[in-house]
Amino acid sequence: MSTRSGFVALAGRPNAGKSTLVNRVVGQKVAIVSDKPQTTRRAIRGVATAPDWQLVLVDLPGVQRPRDPLTERMQARMQRELEDSDVALFMLNGEQKIGPGDRFIAQAIRQVGLPAVTVLNKIDRLGKPRTAAALQAAAELDVQGELFPVSARTGEGVGDLVEHLVSLLPEGPFFYPPEERSDLAQSVQLAELIREQVLLRTREELPHAAEVEIDELEERDDGLLVIAARVWAETESQKAILIGAGGRMVRAIGTAARAEIEVLLGRRVHLDLSVRVRKGWRRDEALLDRLGID
Numbered sequence: 001m002s003t004r005s006g007f008v009a010l011a012g013r014p015n016a017g018k019s020t021l022v023n024r025v026v027g028q029k030v031a032i033v034s035d036k037p038q039t040t041r042r043a044i045r046g047v048a049t050a051p052d053w054q055l056v057l058v059d060l061p062g063v064q065r066p067r068d069p070l071t072e073r074m075q076a077r078m079q080r081e082l083e084d085s086d087v088a089l090f091m092l093n094g095e096q097k098i099g100p101g102d103r104f105i106a107q108a109i110r111q112v113g114l115p116a117v118t119v120l121n122k123i124d125r126l127g128k129p130r131t132a133a134a135l136q137a138a139a140e141l142d143v144q145g146e147l148f149p150v151s152a153r154t155g156e157g158v159g160d161l162v163e164h165l166v167s168l169l170p171e172g173p174f175f176y177p178p179e180e181r182s183d184l185a186q187s188v189q190l191a192e193l194i195r196e197q198v199l200l201r202t203r204e205e206l207p208h209a210a211e212v213e214i215d216e217l218e219e220r221d222d223g224l225l226v227i228a229a230r231v232w233a234e235t236e237s238q239k240a241i242l243i244g245a246g247g248r249m250v251r252a253i254g255t256a257a258r259a260e261i262e263v264l265l266g267r268r269v270h271l272d273l274s275v276r277v278r279k280g281w282r283r284d285e286a287l288l289d290r291l292g293i294d
């Protein structure tokens, strides 16, 4: 039997719903999701496999028009990932007007010249007329390929999109074993589930200032998996917020994260969370390497 297999890079502004779509297509939470922009920090590969095809979805951090060295790097990363992919998926947030960021990404996709699709997401929040107007505006961006209105949240339109993406894949063998869902190391995946709970529960600068690292994973004889993790903050005041009055915040984060981890692993887990300060961890190359952020 001949198979199709390849890489689809998802590019779009922060908050468009790229990670939500990856999880929907893969059928499992491989990338964390939040309403805070720039939730995704690492390029994550999510894998969906059928008997005769395999789609590898490359979930990229949201791209903004480059304004400084950081956004320049993010743009370079997007360009590299696009060049290494078979198909470009351009995602638009249907709830927002098309802006300079979208035009910037559209241009990058036109330039790379790959087969592409444009996905208008969040149609569950738009009525028919608004969807039609948004589709018209999306078409004016003039990205090659077809346009798909979807809701990554409800799954509406996602089946048609997947079918079309598969038709754009080259023929070839699978890149990952069929049971594999993501390329993330387990410790990174667990750390991400904890970070997701931090994002859901904090505001302002904290979502960007926090990072999570797994210190220890230990199988106990009674089958319990004991996880020790630390949440890094940049300042003492951020640490105080993360701990909360009487430790309430860190306990809530831990309880919710443990539930998510137990679903992922299908087993009982004990989670020990501590909060530490590490000034300027965002510039600490060794820590970033250890955290798998490149």
Ligand SMILES: Nc1nc2c(ncn2[C@@H]2O[C@H](COP(=O)(O)OP(=O)(O)OP(=O)(O)O)[C@@H](O)[C@H]2O)c(=O)[nH]1
Pocket: 012, 013, 014, 015, 016, 017, 018, 019, 020, 021, 032, 033, 034, 035, 036, 037, 038, 039, 040, 041, 060, 061, 062, 063, 121, 122, 123, 124, 125, 150, 151, 152, 153, 154
């Ligand atoms: N109503 C609605 N909300 C959605 C849909 N898809 C995603 N969202 C929400 O939009 C927000 C952002 O979703 P993410 O999947 O984290 O977006 P992203 O594009 O990966 O964002 P970054 O990682 O920051 O680039 C979350 O609150 C999602 O729940 C959708 O189809 N409908």
Ligand SMILES: [Mg+2]
Pocket: 018, 019, 020, 031, 032, 039, 040, 059, 060, 061, 062
């Ligand atoms: Mg994301």
